[in-house]
Amino acid sequence: MLSSCLNPSCSAPFRYLYDGRIFTVERFLTSPDGLSTERMIEHYWLCGACSRSMKVVVEQGVATTAPIRTERMAARGVEAPRQLLAG
Ligand SMILES: [Zn+2]
Numbered sequence: 001m002l003s004s005c006l007n008p009s010c011s012a013p014f015r016y017l018y019d020g021r022i023f024t025v026e027r028f029l030t031s032p033d034g035l036s037t038e039r040m041i042e043h044y045w046l047c048g049a050c051s052r053s054m055k056v057v058v059e060q061g062v063a064t065t066a067p068i069r070t071e072r073m074a075a076r077g078v079e080a081p082r083q084l085l086a087g
Pocket of ligand 1: 005006007010011012046047048049050051
């Protein structure tokens with residue numbers, strides 16, 4: 001997951017933690033019988049250039065990038081978008 005920038009139009013390889021931002025995505029997957037729920041933590045990385053204008057979002061179970069609307073957001077090292085996937 002962290003081998004390269006998540007932005008599909010960017011192929012920057014992941015090398016250093018201080019370059020760009022790592023996004024932690026927490027998801028809950030319910031088993032087919034509905035009796036148990038598995039918590040999954042996934043990590044994605046955006047390179048320095050992409051992380052200034054993009055963030056990681058989960059759409060229909062797939063992690064992708066979306067533009068940051070507020071340009072004066074406080075810089076944080078880790079962001080934790082959450083999504084509950086109902087089985
Ligand atoms: Zn990038």
